[in-house]
Amino acid sequence: MLRKSLSVALCSVLLIGAPLSLSAQSSAVTPVAAEQGSAAILPDLAAFDAFIEQTRKQFDVPGVAVAIVKDGRIVLAKGYGVRELGKPDAVNAQTQFAIASNTKAFTAAALAMLADEGKLSFDDRVIDHLPWFRMSDPYVTREMRIKDLLSHRSGLSLGAGDLLYWPTTTYTTQEVAQRLKDVPLSGGFRERYAYDNILFGVAGLVVEQVSGQSFKSFLEQRFFKPLEMNSTVFNSDDLRPGMNTAVGHAKSDWTRLEPVKVMSWHNVSGAGGIYSSVLDLSQWMVAQLRKGQYGSGDQRLFSAKQQQAMWSMLTPINVGTPSVPELLPTKPNFLGYGMGWQLSDYRGQRMVWHTGGWPGQVSRVTLVPDQDLGIVVLTNAEVGAAFNAVTYRALDLMLGTGSTDWNAAYGKAVAKAQANADESWAKHVAKRNVKLKPSLPLSRYEGTYADPWYGDVRLFRDKGKLRIQFSKTPDLLGTLEPWQGDTFIARWDQRWLNGDAFLTFNLDADGQITLATMAAVSPLTDFSFDFQDLRLKPVAADNATAK
Template sequence: MNRRHARSAIAILATLWIANTALAAQPADLDEHALDARVEASLKEYGVPGLAIAIVEDGKPVYTKGYGVRRLGSSETVDADTIFPTGSTGKAVTAAALAVLVDDGKLAWDDKVIDHMPWFRMYDPWVTNEMTVRDLLVHRSGLGLGAGDLMFVPSSSRSRKDTVQALRYIKPATSFRSGYAYDNVLYAVAGQLIEEVSWQSWEKFVKERVFKPAGMTSSVTEQSARFANPNRAWPHARLGGRVRGMGEQGVLDERKTLGDNAAPAGGISSSANDMAHWLQVQLGHGTWTNADGKQVKVFSEEQSKQMWTPAVLTPTAKYPGKIADYSPQFSSYALGWSVRDYRGVKTIEHGGAVFGVQAYVAMIPEKNVGIAVLMNAEDFQVMRGIAVELLDHYLGAPKKDWVAAFDEFTETRQQGGVAALDEAAKTRKATGGKPTLPVASYAGRYKDAWYGPIDIKNEKGGLRVDFTKTPGMVGRLEHVQYDTFRAVWDDANIEPALVTFGLGAEGKVDRITMKAESPIADFSFDYQDLLFTPAAAN
């Protein structure tokens, strides 16, 4: 089936699915056969290997199912117990673990972090003294977007404590509590705080105090545990085009998706069945009813209220084109959750992504409904489109093909990225400019205060760079213009970067700055926050 005819077929299925659900007054009217057809057609049309869905209504799982395959080239299918990395949706689990400690009387949300972790430091001493447990979770610290992510993206040899200790060298982008900028590194701090207070690792505490009482038997907190489970989804991405997301779908190296040091920010793997239990706990305000009919408490109703209460406003810009209806009237961030409206109704939600996988969790409290969608690819339009169509079903909204709407948005964004790359290349070609120094003069060991050391070596007349704290982050430096080079990594999963050498008065390299080459690169490649200087000068 060619792409045009495939689009027509999926549009017909979308119309049938949405028509069946748009008039539904009650969640029980969900047409499972139409949903199955809709999902399967979307996977085929967009080349997505696999996907899993969990739906909870009125405290009970009503739908948990897997679709497609766990890995391209394999016949092993996705089922409701297949585990997927869930990315930043796991931030809510870290918040819940802290909530358990609050219930235990071990800490309070507005305790100062240094009262429990005296060695903790931010760049600004005043911020160090004022930072609370709540501040760790709500993205108002003053750090820039994704600051410090290169300490664990795409992987790391650092310990979590080492990562937290490096935080003191990351300069703020804004003043403390003045605004919102999403980060991951402070959730690593939250994980370390759990260890300091409970005397158990974040991994063990989450397994024993959150997963076990919540009945989440297949969920894991460590990558090694994920690799040990044969029923796991592999990551996939499109890396063959000018920007990420274009080209053929390919299998990624599952061991290079996220460092364990950042697991409290996004390192949990879970299944549709376990996500259904998680939704039950959330919609039950900390308590759920297990298969034996017994009520099990994970955390208190008071802590549930705390975790769902907005703490900081987030942007509410109007979305473009066909996804305009998805624009919120209000948007905020609570403790591990986004709180916003969709079609005028409050939702509690969070998206998640690590390389090659995406996830989305959303609840409509007034309908007592929750959904979770897990996908082993980066084709955002499929995951979010299916999820929003489910939300529309439960809200009785007019029919809309959200997969196609998000696809148009995605294609426009990618084409904009390609156009920007073309314009930059045109400008560089016009200006030209040879390197100031002989190639060998750029080689050496350099160090950034928070990231640590990199090595630049002259090998057979060409430069190679090695980010020594990130296993496998090595590549060649191709000259671009003047003293700027392009880092082309051996691992295509890593975003190319522009590397600029700055010379001092003596004509030697005294600093290196970087930035992502692609204008739509993931913010976790925070190259712009790096400032390398010769290691001997540190």
């Protein structure tokens, strides 16, 4: 099926060299005229097309969409490949993809709008607008500012609390936010960078409280409508049959590429959820590059002052060494996070950018402000190497900064990551004592276990096997396979999740279970499976029920 998808003809180029105005989406530009007008702006378009086709083949990506804007004009808006593996529908510039955490920039911009209107300040305390808001530390609760919600410096660990909404849960947005009071802090307040999603969900609630609108309505009325982002929807709940929408793909058990089910982030919408197209995001990038201005007049989303605030570094990030020498050109001189945006440089040029990860879809938006340049890459497979390779190839073309083979470079990085994961698993296998059996009969492990921040996890037997079900997460249902002693491996029924986890029971001197802890099996597992923060206690042990 994959080879069949690779033979699908490329979609026609849209709007190359055309002015990006509010009438752009209805502009009629033929493929021939577009290609003729592109040569001076995007050198060697044919080679760029060939590079993306190589990217798709090398990293098993069914579909890719790319847009480039330069000096207020669309240089390229184009689709490659198919929306779903094994089906003929081609990706084009208006195909909707999940942009995931690229939503965060919209959340920050929404708050910037409200700041321009004098309805809040980024320096306001969160509890001034949400009096019920609580972190696990009273000092952090009292001192948390709105800008802290947007800058990954709260003291939460990487991805802390993500299991409250990932995979899709039945919690409401406010319930997710209220459970923050029990999510542990692992670092000092404003001490270091640790990426989180849950506080952007809180930021969305601030927008609702201050504006008097739902977050969905605010985004639709204040961004999507004025920018004529006609292919953009608030989240997957707004997708309908027949829409031009890409289907996500993942490799079940890290090996077999297959379509994945559509999931919703309805309860942390400020962190991720928007579905959009590269054509729509071209409008968004130009408005960003114009410091909030859009259209042919002086219409503004937000002021230049507020944009400067969003693009100013609040949280420095340590600059590491790339995993393979071939990626050394990507190593920045500085790296940090503003509000909803990553900040760094590439070959002497300042970059403002972000990535997004969603079940089966990953993406990247990159701005080079001093060159009035923007690049967006949307993909329908879970491999960041693809969007990075395409992004850096486009940067090199537009900046004239070299001809690195980014597919080869990122291919080596992917191979090394896989080798490291294989080595990690081999070490687990080598240390396993297969003769060490569970201390208790399976019936003794059954029951309800409660974690303070997540809630209930139920263990039960079915057809002779021990099963596990996260109470608020229908897709976290699986079988507990004995590993060694009182450690089991949770093998989720949804194999494309690639989130299998060790589960270890602690027993007291009387052989009673006092605690169960979890940890991801593979280092490749998405950080949003924050199993390591769970502290599961048998409900009967303290006669309590998870709320």
